[in-house]
Each structure stands twice: as C-alpha cells, then as structure tokens.
Amino acid sequence: MTAFVSIRNLRKSFGTFEVLKGIDLDVAKGEVVCIIGPSGSGKSTLIRCINRLEPFSAGSEIRVDGTAVTSGRALAKVRAEVGMVFQSFNLFPHLTVRENIMIAPRRVRGTSRADAARQADRLLERVGIASQADKYPEHLSGGQQQRVAIARALAMEPQVMLFDEPTSALDPEMVGEVLDVMRDLARTGVTMIVVTHEMGFASQVADRVIFMDAGQIIEQGPPAQVLSNPQEPRTRNFLGAVLNH
C-alpha cells in the first residue's frame, strides 16, 4: 500500500495543552477512513492539519501525494487537491449557490465562466439540488446547504475529501440526504477522511475506522473489527456510551 496521505509524528498544542500527541497515519488512494472518538479527542484538529487550517509543531510531517504540507506554493498545491466540508457548511452568503461552486475553479484554476457554470450545474445535479442553483444559501435548508458545500469542494476535483463532522449541525431528518451523497462519493473512488459520530455510516462505508482519544490513535481496523469487536477498553467504553442511549 502506497500512502496518498501520510502523517508522521503529528504534534499540535493549544498553549500548554497538547491536542495531538504524535499521530502516525497513512491513508491509501481511494480509501475511506472514518475517525471516531469523544469530543476533545483531537479528531477535528487532526483533519484540519491535513490542509493546514491548523498550523502544527515543528518536527511533524504531513505529505499529500508526496508534497509536504508546509506553506507558500506547496501549501497552495495541496489545498487545491484537498477538498474540505465543514460542520457549519461555511457557504459564501453573498454568492448564489452556483457562484459558490464556480468561485474556486475560476479563481484558482482560471476556468472560464461558461465552463465553471456548466460544471457547477453538473455537480448540483449530482448532489440532487439542481433546481436551487440561483438561490442564495440562506434560502436553503441545512441539508441542502451541506450538499452545496460538498459540490463546492468537488468542483476543484480533489484527490482527497476531508469531512469535519458534516452532519453534526443538521436536523435529524436531513442527516440521511447528506450521508447518501457521501456514500455515492465513496463509490467513485475519491479518498475520504471523515470525522463523524454516525456509526451506521462508518460501519457501512468505511474501509477503516480509527478510534481516537486524548490526542492519540487508540485503535484502528476494518469497521467490523473496531465497531463490533473492539480490543481496547477505551474504545469499548466510548462505543457503549454512543450506541446504548
């Protein structure tokens, strides 16, 4: 297995508090990895380091497709290849849905307006909201907004998609529509790293589940193993608390 995303000894502190205590992780091309764990375990911070939304300590190393995630030109290259979907959608409120999707291809890749618009409409079709293209984000439901956010990230044709708790801010009845889009995406062979509390999604879609606690990877493996037959007491406690309520 050649690693597409490779993380070595990743350390990160907020002040004196060490959130990530030396993470090593390799993700293969096309792999779908779900990261689970209690809040404050560092899982969101971990994926935010992959495109360097969070700066990390010296001595840590992250490579995406061989390029070290540092700064300047190398970072720009990585960010163009890595798509991200946020818990709070973060759509641009002053742009229409279509313009939200067009902006990065136009400004980063120099795609023509017509081509970008065509691509946007194709992506909106794919996430099932083609009819909303000319609306502004505030007029969409949470589930629709998150699907636009996924389409916006896909417009850059990323090699890797990062999902930071993509369904946590949604009303329960909208979780399914977003997970369906992600499930389709997983089938297309995009590499996905998903921080989630959706155990059903993790067990059905993930190639590998990672359980994190207190800034460390405690346990990882195929979902059947980690979710159904966890070896570590901390994993068992967490799953017990999540599943039996």
Added chain:
Amino acid sequence: MDIFDTFLNVEVMQRTFPMLIRGLWITLQLGAASIVAGLILGLLLAMARLYGVAPLRFLTRLYIDIFRSIPLLVLLIIVYYALPFLGLRLSPFASAMGALTLVSGAYTAEIFRAGIEAIPKGQFEASAALGLNPLRMMADIILPQAVRIVIPPLTNNSINVVKDTALASVVAMPDLLKQATQAQALSANPTPLIVAAIIYIAFLWPLVAGVSRMERRFAARRR
C-alpha cells in the same frame, strides 16, 4: 422685518450667490478627493494592521492612534504653516486634502478592521481550504461581505470629512465657508453665512438620513 434684512437679505443673496456656488464646488472637490484618498489609505492601513508582520502592525496602530488623537485644525496648520520650514510648501488644496486624508484614513482603517473582524472565521477557512490565495480571499469573499457592514460607519465618516473641509478656510482655501465670510465682509451683511449653512445642511442631511435608514435596516435584519 429687521431680522430678515439682516440675516436673509434677498438682494445680498442674489449678489453673493455666485461666490458661494464657487465655494461649494471647491468644498465638494476637496471633500470627494479626501474621502476617496482616505478610503484607499484606510484599507491599506487596515490590511497592514491585521495581516502585516509584527513591526508593521505596531507602526500602523501607532499611526491610527496618533491621527485619531490630533485635532484636525492643528494638523492642518502644521501642514500649511510648519512644513514650509522644512522646504515643503503645499498649496492650500494639497494641505487641506493631505490633512483630511491622513485623519480620515485613520478612522477608515478602524472601520474596515471592525468590518473584516465581524466576518465569521469559517468564511476565511472555507476560502483557504478551496485554495484561494489571500488576495483573492479578500477581494472575492471577505471584503464584499464586510462592505455591507461598514457602509453606515463609512458614510458617517464621509459626512465628517465634508464638514471638516470648512476648516480649510483657515489656510486661505476659497471653500464654501471662506467664500461666505468674504461675501459677508464685502456686503457688510451676514446673509451669505446663513445661506452657506443652509447649503451645508442641504447636502449633508440626505446622507445623515440615509445612514439612519441603513442602520435601522441592518438592525432589523440581525433580529
């Protein structure tokens, strides 16, 4: 009867009106030029204050604090009467515009900074994650949103700049106030001053009312 002859003398009004209009034109030119220059200076200062390297951030803050503290009249007199001792002799227009711009830029910088800081962090993160460079992020995502927030305070500041152009009359600038005082001296009647006041109000009242309307609308939307 008497009071109308003294303060609203129609004959004096007719005779001095052309002078006042010439003054108004200069006031508007000075105001517009200073507002535009102040906006550009303010935006640059705000960027330096927010994103510059540490020494630059410090210097920008120093500049902003100093030019918000200094009375405009004092600055104007320094620029016009003190700089010539250094060999820098500016025209009345350049002195007035310079002083107005330096001060307006300091206020505008703080307005822009507050507007940019009011944009949620997620907007910066989403732009960065998409690969937009810092310049594009500002131009396409952050500033278009910030502008909506800063339009009322920027309009307020512009009103102040136009009002402050009256100070330029102390450096022999033939602006509206200067023309009015001269017309008053020539006609030995204060009517031109009253007319000048009415002209100031006529130009600035709509802007003042506009700001109130915008502020009410923004407040309503936030609720």
